[in-house]
Amino acid sequence: DQQVKQNSPSLSVQEGRISILNCDYTNSMFDYFLWYKKYPAEGPTFLISISSIKDKNEDGRFTVFLNKSAKHLSLHIVPSQPGDSAVYFCAASGNSGGSNYKLTFGKGTLLTVNP
Amino acid sequence: GAVVSQHPSWVICKSGTSVKIECRSLDFQATTMFWYRQFPKQSLMLMATSNEGSKATYEQGVEKDKFLINHASLTLSTLTVTSAHPEDSSFYICSAGDPADTQYFGPGTRLTVL
Numbered sequence: 001d002q003q004v005k006q007n008s009p010s011l012s013v014q015e016g017r018i019s020i021l022n023c024d025y026t027n028s029m030f031d032y033f034l035w036y037k038k039y040p041a042e043g044p045t046f047l048i049s050i051s052s053i054k055d056k057n058e059d060g061r062f063t064v065f066l067n068k069s070a071k072h073l074s075l076h077i078v079p080s081q082p083g084d085s086a087v088y089f090c091a092a093s094g095n096s097g098g099s100n101y102k103l104t105f106g107k108g109t110l111l112t113v114n115p
Numbered sequence: 116g117a118v119v120s121q122h123p124s125w126v127i128c129k130s131g132t133s134v135k136i137e138c139r140s141l142d143f144q145a146t147t148m149f150w151y152r153q154f155p156k157q158s159l160m161l162m163a164t165s166n167e168g169s170k171a172t173y174e175q176g177v178e179k180d181k182f183l184i185n186h187a188s189l190t191l192s193t194l195t196v197t198s199a200h201p202e203d204s205s206f207y208i209c210s211a212g213d214p215a216d217t218q219y220f221g222p223g224t225r226l227t228v229l
Contacts, residue, residue: 034217043119043208043220044159089159102149103210103218107158 003027004092006106013113019077021109023090026071030092034103035064035075038087047088048075080113087111117143117213121221128199129229136194136224138209144189145211149218150182153206165192199228 005024013019023033031052036044050057050064050073057064063076077084087110091103118141128134138148146167151159163184164172171184181203183195192211196203208223 036220041206041223041225043121043210043222046217046219049217101212102161102164104161105159 001026002106003030004090004104004106006088006090006109008109009107010110010112013080013111015082015113015115016079019075019080019084019111019113021075021077021088021090021111023073023075023106024071025073025092027092027094027104028071029094030104032093033064033066033073034091034093035062036089036091037084038089038108044089077111080111082113082115085111085113117141117211117216117219119209119211119219119221121207121209121224123224124222125225125227127227127229130200131198133195133197134199134226136196136207136209136226138192138194138211138221140190140211140213140219143211143213143216145192145213146189147212148186148192149210149212150184150192150194151208151210153208153223159208162194196226199226201228204228 034049035047038044048059048062048064050066066073087108089108090106093101120139122137148165150162153159162177165184165186167186173179186192204227210218210220212218
C-alpha cells in the first residue's frame with residue numbers, strides 16, 4: 001500500500017514555463033513533507049520542505065503548496081530551466097519533521113525541461 | 116546544506132563475498148542514519164534505520180542477517196551485504212539526519228554482484 005503517491009511518472013515542460021509536480025498521501029499522521037531532486041546514479045538532493053502548519057513555502061524558484069484536507073501537495077518551479085531536468089521525489093514524515101525520523105517516498109516524477 | 120559521503124561509489128564483487136559500504140556525515144553529527152535501496156526506475160525503499168550506539172531497526176522484509184548495519188560513531192554508519200548474490204545488485208543510498216536541519220543523502224553506491 002503506497003502511502004505517498006506521485007501519479008505522473010513524467011512531465012515535459014518548455015523552458016521558462018511553470019512546472020507543477022503533484023503528490024498525494026494517504027497517511028493522516030504525516031505532518032512534514034519534503035521534495036528531493038535526483039539525477040541518475042546520484043543521491044537525492046534536498047529542495048524544499050513544508051510543515052503541516054503551513055500551506056505554502058517558497059524558496060527562490062521553488063514553491064511547495066500543501067492542501068491538508070485533500071492530502072495533496074505540489075511543487076511549482078518557475079521559471080523552469082533545462083538544468084531542472086531530473087527525477088523529483090516527494091517524501092513525507094510524521095513527528096513534525098524531525099530529521100531523525102524515516103521518510104516515506106513516492107515513486108518520483110521525471111521532469112524534462114526542453115530548451 | 117550538510118554533506119554526506121559514501122564509499123565506495125561503485126563496487127563489483129563475486130557471488131558469495133561480502134561488501135561493506137560506508138556512510139559518513141562530514142560536517143554534522145548524526146545520531147540517526149538511514150539506508151535505502153533503489154531499483155531501476157523505482158522509488159527509494161527504506162531498508163533500515165541506523166541508530167548510533169544501538170541496534171538498527173529493519174523494515175519488514177529486509178533480512179537483518181544479510182544486511183548488517185553498524186553505527187559505531189556519530190559520523191559513520193556501515194552497511195555490509197553478506198554473502199552477496201546477483202539479486203543484491205542495486206543502488207544503495209544512505210541519508211543522515213542533521214538535528215539542526217533535515218535529512219541529507221549520500222551520493223549512493225552502485226553494487227554489482229557477478
